[in-house]
Amino acid sequence: MAKLHGIVYLSMGLFISISSYYINYNKLIIFFYAGWAVFIYGVAKIIIGFIDNENQPSQSRQIPKQQYKRCRTCGNVAKSLDNFCSRCGASLIIK
Secondary structure (H helix, E strand, O other), X not given: OOOOOHHHHHHHHHHHHHHHHHHHOOOOHHHHHHHHXXXXXXXXXXXXXXXXXXXXXXXXXXXXXXXXXXXXXXXXXXEOOOOEOXXXXXXXXXX
């Protein structure tokens, strides 16, 4: 089952509370307060999401490690994206 974002709960809670208030507050009082409960749950979910994101290192914060490979001809170290050796010019592409 897909997880819903806190903004969805915020908007649902506000919609339920406001519409039950304007339709008939006296008869729909339980929906009014249920909407506020859903709204508060959405706020808590957003706050907890921010706290969790600060504690866990994200992919964008981590510096990617550069991968290297060696030239088969001269043994020079080359970056993983290089196609030719910078020292001897040999092809680094494995056929």
